[in-house]
Amino acid sequence: MIQEITNYISEEIDTDITAEEELLSSGLIDSITIMKVIAFIEETYEVKVPPQDMVIENFNTVQSMSDYLKGQLQN
Amino acid sequence: MDFSWSEEQLKLKQGASEFAKENLNKDVSQKERNNIFPTEEWKKCADFGVLGWPFPKEYGGGGFDIMTSVLMLEGFGYGSEDNGLPFSLNSQMWSTQVAINAFGSEEQKQKYLKPLISGTVGAFGITENDTAGSDTYGLQMTAEKTDGGYILNGEKHYITLAPICEIAVVFATTNPKLGRWGITAFIVDTSMDGFSRSEVRDKVGMRTTPMGNLYLKNCFVPDENRLGKEGAGLSLFTSAMESERGYIFASQIGRMQKQLENAIAYSNERKSFGQNIGSFQSVSNRIANMKLRLETSKMHLYKVAYLDHHDLPLMEEAAMAKLYISEAFVDSSTDIIRIFGAKGVVTEYEIERDLRDGLGGLIYSGTSDVQRNIIAKLNGVQ
Numbered sequence: 001m002i003q004e005i006t007n008y009i010s011e012e013i014d015t016d017i018t019a020e021e022e023l024l025s026s027g028l029i030d031s032i033t034i035m036k037v038i039a040f041i042e043e044t045y046e047v048k049v050p051p052q053d054m055v056i057e058n059f060n061t062v063q064s065m066s067d068y069l070k071g072q073l074q075n
Numbered sequence: 076m077d078f079s080w081s082e083e084q085l086k087l088k089q090g091a092s093e094f095a096k097e098n099l100n101k102d103v104s105q106k107e108r109n110n111i112f113p114t115e116e117w118k119k120c121a122d123f124g125v126l127g128w129p130f131p132k133e134y135g136g137g138g139f140d141i142m143t144s145v146l147m148l149e150g151f152g153y154g155s156e157d158n159g160l161p162f163s164l165n166s167q168m169w170s171t172q173v174a175i176n177a178f179g180s181e182e183q184k185q186k187y188l189k190p191l192i193s194g195t196v197g198a199f200g201i202t203e204n205d206t207a208g209s210d211t212y213g214l215q216m217t218a219e220k221t222d223g224g225y226i227l228n229g230e231k232h233y234i235t236l237a238p239i240c241e242i243a244v245v246f247a248t249t250n251p252k253l254g255r256w257g258i259t260a261f262i263v264d265t266s267m268d269g270f271s272r273s274e275v276r277d278k279v280g281m282r283t284t285p286m287g288n289l290y291l292k293n294c295f296v297p298d299e300n301r302l303g304k305e306g307a308g309l310s311l312f313t314s315a316m317e318s319e320r321g322y323i324f325a326s327q328i329g330r331m332q333k334q335l336e337n338a339i340a341y342s343n344e345r346k347s348f349g350q351n352i353g354s355f356q357s358v359s360n361r362i363a364n365m366k367l368r369l370e371t372s373k374m375h376l377y378k379v380a381y382l383d384h385h386d387l388p389l390m391e392e393a394a395m396a397k398l399y400i401s402e403a404f405v406d407s408s409t410d411i412i413r414i415f416g417a418k419g420v421v422t423e424y425e426i427e428r429d430l431r432d433g434l435g436g437l438i439y440s441g442t443s444d445v446q447r448n449i450i451a452k453l454n455g456v457q
Contacts, residue, residue, distance in 0.1 A: 014457060024256050031212070031255060031309055032390075032452045039388050048386075052178055052303055054310035056256040 001045070001069065005062045008040050009033075019062040034059060041065065047072050078377045084143050088150035092329070094123055095154030095161075103157045104425055107282045110275050112239055113160050121194030125151065125164055130176060134184055135192040142380045145325040149376070152326025153333050156425070158432040159283030161326035166235045166284070167191065169319040170199035171244050174260065178303035178311050187242055187262055198240035200231030200289050201312060209445050212255035212309065216291065218247035224297040225249070227261065227269075231289040235439070238275045238287040241265055245289065246308045258308030262300045269294030280431030317390055319440045320397035321379035327404050327436070328376060331369045334429060338362050338411050352414070361410040368403035375399050391453045398446035401436030408433045 002019050009023065010016050012033055023029040029037070037059075038049050047069060058068040080088075099116045106113055120126065129144035130136025139147065152161050175188045191197045206213035216229025227247050237243070242264040250257030263270055273288040303311050339362060342353030352358045375396035382389040408430035412419030419426045437443050 025253055027254070031313065032449060035313065035388075035390055036453065042388075051310045051314040052307060054313075055304055055306045056253060057306070060256075 002062055002066050004044065005037070005041065005065055009037060009062065012036060017062070019066070021062070022060055023062075024056050024060045037065075041069065045069060045073065076378065076381050078374075078381070080146060084146055087139075087143060088146045090150075091125075091147040092150035092154035095151045097154075098123075099154070099160060100156040103283075104422075104428075107157065107159065107428065110277060110282050110285070112163075112275075112285050113157065113283055116157075116160055117163070117196075118194055120160070120164055121192075126168055126172070126194065127192035129168070130172060130188070130192055134176070134188045141383045142377065145322055145376055145380045148322070148325035149329045149332075149373075152329025154329070155326070157283055158327065158330060158429065159281045161330075162281050162323070162432075163236060163284045165323045165326055166199070166319070167197050169322050170315045171197035171242075173318045174199070174244050174302065174311055174315045175262070177314055178260070178307065179262075180299075182299065183262065183302065191242070195242065196236050196240045198234050198236045198243040198289065199315070200234045200237065200243050200245040202231060202233050204230060204232040204288075209442055211312070212258060214246060214248065214258065216245065216247040217251070218249045218259055218261065218296070220249065221295070224295055225261065225301070227263070227291040227294045227296055229291055233276075233286060233439075234289055235284060235286055237272050237289050238285040240272070240289075243289055244302060245291065246312060249305050253306065255309050256306055258312075259305050260302040260308045260311045261296045262302055263289075263291065263294065263296055267294050267296065279434055280428070281435050282431075313390075316440065317393045318383075320446070321383070321389060321393035322376070323440060324372070324397070324400040324404070324436065325376055327400065327433075328369065328372050330429065331365070331372060331404060331407055334407055334411050335362070335365045335369055337426075338365060338414050341415060358414055361414055365407045365410055368407050372400045372403050391450060394441075394446040394449040394453075397440055398443050398450070401433070402443060404433040404436060405430065 006017060006019055013028060042049055059065055098119050124137050127136035128139045128147055129141055132138040155161050172188060172191050175183060201211060202208055203214050218225040218227050231245060242262060244260055245263055246258050246260050248257050249259040269292045271290045275285045276287050278286060342358050342362060343351050345352045379389050379392045379396050382392055412426060412430060415426050418424045
């Protein structure tokens with residue numbers, strides 16, 4: 001999961017990133033790109049990300065996305 | 076995608092149109108000239124259920140699915156001679172109410188969504204005077220955490236319904252270090268100390284829709300009035316804007332239908348050089364273009380509603396709908412003026428009003444330029 005999301009984002013922003021890299025607070029990803037990332041996550045992992053959960057705690061790094069998704073998939 | 080309508084849906088559309096025609100068209104020109112908000116008509120619309128059509132029945136809504144709702148709003152716009160009142164209703168529904176419905180707690184929905192659906196006037200404030208226009212997230216309004224709530228300071232400008240609203244959803248930064256990810260939404264109301272607003276600001280069109288500023292000065296907002304989580308303001312705004320951009324022109328499409336019918340009737344009646352002006356290709360081509368814009372606008376509107384109905388992503392489609400329909404209305408409003416000639420520009424014939432009403436559509440809910448940026452970005456432009 002971490003590798004897949006990392007690869008997708010790296011390709012989207014044309015920059016190699018790591019799982020711990022801060023994406024939102026650093027400005028590497030803007031508000032439109034994060035919507036594309038969420039659409040990718042929803043389609044790939046067949047999970048719904050409610051708009052209420054789209055906060056920096058859940059999406060600032062690939063690692064935090066993965067942690068959030070694991071929680072969602074368990075529910 | 077299936078855009079065929081059932082008999083029941085078409086009856087609802089017709090009913091909305093007849094309601095608007097019978098109840099909303101008195102003294103429109105005089106109200107429009109004097110920036111008068113049609114309070115009585117607003118109340119009639121609320122009583123008829125307009126503000127609740129797409130919202131859950133438990134909050135006083137009609138519980139109609141989104142496709143039926145936009146079709147009814149289209150019919151409503153066809154029957155209304157005033158573009159301002161449908162705009163006010165749509166603005167409140169697709170921003171303020173949608174935000175509270177999607178992000179509000181049960182208590183907030185009972186306390187605020189229910190009254191809004193019943194006719195309380197609500198505003199949605201993100202735009203600011205200095206930085207936060209197209210650079211939406213550059214906003215300066217602050218929300219400082221304190222015991223039991225937040226202290227809000229700042230101003231919101233060019234806000235639809237601000238001069239008459241009883242409540243407002245406003246956006247403020249709770250953590251400036253996080254930029255756009257530190258923005259949080261709050262519900263404020265006129266009873267709160269430190270809340271004030273401007274008088275109606277005069278503008279070129281949509282003059283029956285009051286627009287103005289909101290001022291918050293050391294305004295204490297209790298924790299229970301925070302809408303969504305801290306830092307969820309961006310997501311809330313994005314979500315509300317998808318609805319607003321997708322649907323705010325539903326009623327304007329009804330108006331475009333009316334324009335087309337008026338243009339055809341006039342082109343068949345008005346004589347020039349011994350023949351109907353419609354027999355000249357310069358006129359008939361304009362009418363064909365108006366029809367094309369109308370049908371394309373409908374397709375954009377219905378596609379957004381279809382995607383929404385099926386819980387599919389619609390950010391790009393909402394941007395395209397907003398961009399296309401707003402520009403189509405301006406173009407068709409210009410065409411009908413050319414068809415009517417001198418009558419088109421003389422105020423007493425009420426033809427020119429549509430063009431004035433349409434101009435704001437190029438700006439609010441994200442300018443046409445912003446929509447083009449979104450579409451380009453979503454298609455891979457870096």
